Structures are given as structure tokens and as C-alpha cells.
Amino acid sequence: MTLQVCEKGIADFRLLFESVPGLFLVLLPDFTIAAVSDAYLQATLTRREHIIGRHLFDVFPDNPDDPSADGVANLRRSLDLVLATKMPDAMAMQKYDVPRPDGNGFEERYWSPSNFPVMDEERNILYIMHRVEDITSYVLLKKNRDELGRLHEELQKSIGADELELSESTEEVAAGNRHLHALNRALKLEILARGKLEETNRELTRQLKNNIEKLEASNKELESFSYSVSHDLRAPLRAIDGFARILEEDIAGQLDEEGRRKLEIIRNNTRNMGRLIDELLEFSRLGRKELNYGHLDMAALAQAAFNDAASAASNTATLSMDELPVARGDLTLIRQVWFNLLSNACKFSAKREQAHVTIKGAVDGDMLTYTVSDNGAGFDMRYYNKLFGVFQRLHRVSEFEGTGVGLAIVHRIVTRHGGRVWAEGAVGEGAAFHFTLPAVLRKDGREDGREDGNEQR
Helix, strand or coil, X not given: CHHHHHHHHHHHHHHHHHHCCCEEEEECCCCEEEEECHHHHHHHCCCHHHHCCCEHHHHCCXXXXXXXXXXXXXXXXXXXXXXXXXXXXXXXXXXXXXXXXXXXXXECCEEXXXXXXXXXXXXXXXXXXXXXXXXXXXXXXXXXXXXHHHHHHHHHHHHHHHHHXXXXXXXXXXXXXXXXXXXXXXXXXXXXXXXXXXXXXHHHHHHHHHHHHHHHHHHHHHHHHHHHHHHHHHHHHHHHHHHHHHHHHHHHHHCCHHHHHHXXXXXXXXXXXXXXXXXXXXXXXXXXXXXXXXXXXXXXXXXXXXXXXXXXXCCCCEEEECCCCCEEEEHHHHHHHHHHHHHHXXXXXXXXXXCEEEEEEEEECCEEEEEEEECCCCCCHHHHHHCCCCCCCCCCCCCCCCCCCHHHHHHHXXXXXXXXXXXXXXXXXXXXXXXXXXXXXXXXXXECCEECCEECC
16 A cells, blocks of 8 residues: 555656646756656657657757857756756856757757756765756847847947937838837846746745655655565565475375476476565665775676676677776675676577677776677667666566566666666667766876776776
């Protein structure tokens, strides 16, 4: 009953959030779009199913036809500042054009954006709220007013003040003056409307913050509930498996082939349920585990994880590994990331005659990027949004065993470290999984992981 109430509360909150008149985006710390209001979709000419789960700057790139476009750089700078300081950041007016839905170019748009963090009780950033006001009409109206003012000044200079007083009686100048007065009145109305809109947005922001706090409480309750349920499920599961084992040992000889088959199905399913519970408990613990940062030899971690994953695989895979930049992070959790990714690579390439896994790493500005790729079964990119969800599987259990939690664990660990994870794949052609971690600057200003320009292993 508690789970149903929590799920209904989350559904009601999502409906409330999507319906608010303000322009809001909810971003994960890796800038993946998690939620969006209807008003934002309308203002940016987008559809919810086309942007949820995608990276912010993949959906809203700079206008390639505008050489002076700097919207992406300015917004990224503001979001990085929020992540670094854990404080809100209000941006200056931005020109940030939006792609037309038909793909034919961009529409000119002006915005007044602000970003603020949403944190848990340990001040870990869970989400970034991105709020904007569409001030395009205000900016264009001001441009028109300035242009009319400039023309009026030029007219004064060209014909002189005395001649201007005489010519103002002409119909053309009178019409221009009427137009200018109309624009002035419109601009005043626009300023008044904007003040009212800002007041409304402040109230909406307050309501949204309250609703986010309720959502965080619901999430904690759900996490606690799932943890308790997982523990409570162990006792009956052990009983089922124990009695099935007793039957197998005591009366297996009295059963026919069909009876033994059914008994084996019972035991296999209890073992599968046990693995699911273990994965669910592990996923639940990740939200509460304190990160213990330390120096990480990523090459050694990757090699050890591959050895463990390959020993459990049904087919022997070969490994190619480039030099990997060292990093800082929680040793236990990052080891789990490597093991989960490499276990998947070995598992999904096991049906290849020559299974091959490749590991690469690079320093990309202030981030370290690592890639695990294979030549296995791959996946259909149409179902990408399901890839990192809990208990989401893109292959049947009869094809590849697993619980559907491994990639969700990878996503949560990497996100808690301030990185992001993504993937590409094609059916029958293999897959590549990438994850990033923040680079650590040394006292001499160079990124950790490099020594005199060369990557450390």
C-alpha cells in the first residue's frame, strides 16, 4: 500500500510539474534532461518524447548559421558553476536560437535563464533546475524602438531643427510619430507584464521547491521500503529453495523426468530471485553510501575487472587496452563500474567466434573519458532510453542471462562522481559504452593522469 501511495504521489507531482505555466527543465548532474514543463516545450518548439533522456546540448546546439552564437558555452559555464559551488546562478540575457521542428534552420530567440541546484541532506546535487523566461518579443520590440529613434535623429540632423518643425505637419512624419508613440506604449505594457511574470515565477519557484522536497521525501521512503522488502523476501525464498533441495535429495529417485524438471525450475527461479534481490539491495545502498575518494590506477582496475569477467564468460574474449589516465574516486564503486561494463562486453560478445573487447581512455578538457566497446550483439538505439533503467532489458533472458540492474548501477555510481555515461550500438554490430570522471588538477595546473604531456598508466 505504501508503494502504491508513493507511486501515485510521484505521478501527481510529475503531472503538476509538467502543467506549471513557467518554462522549466530538470537536469541530471551530467546535463541529461530528466523532466520538462509543457510551457518549455511550447516555447522551444519541441516534444517531450524527443528530448527526455537526451543530453541538453544535443537537443539544443548553437545555431551553425550564426558565427557569433555563444549560448551553449554560456549555459555550460553557468551549469558547471552551479555544480562547483552548489549555489544558484542567474545568467544575463542570452541569444540562444532554437531548431525548427521541420529541421529547416533555427528561430531567433532571446532568454533570461537561471539555474539552481536541488540537493539531498548530504548536499549532494541530485538535479539542476533550469528556468528561463522567453523575452524575444521584448528584445525585438526594443530593437524596433531604437531603430525608429535612430531614424528620427538622422532626420533631425539632415534637415535641421527649424525645417523639422515645419515638416512635422506632413503625413509621413506624423505617421512615424504615431508609430513611435504606439511602440512606447507597447514597451511600457511589456515591462509591466514582465514584472508581473517575474512575480508569478517567484511564486511558482517556491511551489516547485516545496514539491521537490516532497518528492525527495517520497524517494527516501521508496528506497527504505525497497530495502526492507528485499530483506523480508529472503526468508521465504530461502525456505522455498531449502525445501526444494530436500525434495531433490530425498525423493529425486521417486520422481519421473517431468517431476525432476519442475523441481529444477523451482530451484533455478529461486536462485534468479536471489540474484535480483542482491542487485536491488546493491542499487538501494548506492544512494546512501559515502564516497571515499582516493587515487585510482584505472588501467589496473580495468585489467583486473576484465580477468574476472572473462573467467566467468562462456567464451574467451581477447582484450585491447590503450593507456588510461589515472583518476580519483571511490575505489570500490569505480571497480564495480569496470566490472559491470566488462561483464556485459564479455557476455554479449560470447556468441562470436572471435570475441573482442577494447578499452580506451582520454583526457578531454576538465573531464576524463573512458570507453568499453565490443563486437557482440549490440542493441537497437530506438530503445536507448531504457538502457540505464532498473530491471530494463533489451534482450530476452533466453538469449543472455542477467537481472537488468548492472547498467543502472553504473549510471548511479558515475553520476554520483560528477560524471556522465552514455552508449552507442547497432544490432549485430557491437556496442560502445562511455563514462566520464572529473579530471583532478595538480598544483602545477596540469590534469591528473598526465606527466609532461603523456598519459600515465
